[in-house]
Amino acid sequence: FLFRRFHTGIWYSCEENIHEAGEKCRSFIDLAPASERGVLWLSVVSEVLYILLLVVGFSLMCLELFHSSNVIDGLKLNAFAAVFTVLSGLLGMVAHMMYTQVFQITVSLGPEDWRPHSWDYGWSFCMAWGSFTCCMAASVTTLNSYTKTVIEFRHKRKLFEQGLREEQNYLDQEAFHYFQDRSLQSISGTVEVYPGHTGPRAGL
Template identity: 70%
Template structure:
């Protein structure tokens, strides 16, 4: 029962990690901030603080002198932007909506290789998380053999640990690429202020859940092995006392005596023999 609870806890953590990683990978809110851009000229009857107004003493004639009253910071406006692995979007001035550009095209040429490695690592991270979820779900629903369940448990632990390492490397590489793009990217994109967004936090939460699932899975495997070894030692000790075997007696003889005695008292000898073979296999581990 306790092993089933630990398996369910590991599966829940791994499933949360998978959902968080897919959500973060597909979003464009890894980083958020503002860009400082010059205000456009007001057109027609448009007025407001988001465009530069003209003031002319004579509204007629093309030779009239026009005055611009905005000076210093008044000539600039801050536009919000957000960027992810795939896109960088910023709001439009005096209009609703956003304009988006590929983040790969904004990255300096010297850092695009690192960005592609980050993308590949993120994809492998998602694939390994999905594989670990499938293995854990099979383990929960698998009732045929304890040994086979332990094998699946060990393999899912290895896959989950590898997924966590890949996720950590991918997140760190993207962080490095974004910081280099801020310093060396196009002039018409460089942010004035920026900070990490909710997708970035979600990505690292996914990594934390992944490593917690891996630790839970390894803990379940270790505890199961220790429980079987403890039960085997108690079984050998009880048979040594009952049949007065010497201490150097091989465990196989103890198992044979146990099988012979157990077959005489149970209605399913084949099941008893399978259980003892599983126990003997675990004793070798």
């Protein structure tokens, strides 16, 4: 038996040409069983959406750099970027799993002249799963940071409003005591003045 080297991706499967120099490439979509081509196309669509959502998340992160003066807007942009990154990571995971399933079924049910006797995952497949891991780790870290910042901001705002209410109550009490003391002084002054005016007068 002659074992030919080959490498396969979403679009093409290329194998070593024994009779001539170079490689013989065929469309992997044509090699896949007819029952699995729908899953393969779903994998392709998911991969495209995965890349598009990553681009959107990256654009939002770049936009956040121009709003460094406004902390609230920067946090919101960071949160939206993290959400898009999470969605892209989930789509990427689904796409990788669907492609792996289609490839394994194609190895078992594909054309006789293509079926490999042994195979292993290459660097691009490992990079795809590595990018998914980094993508999810970055997005989860960003969401945790955003949630922590929002909770701290709300707590500080609550303490600030509580301090304002306590200060307002203290000022109201001080004003009440102040006006109460002024009223008592005014009443006592009136009581002292009127007895002098109502005393006995000398006759002519």
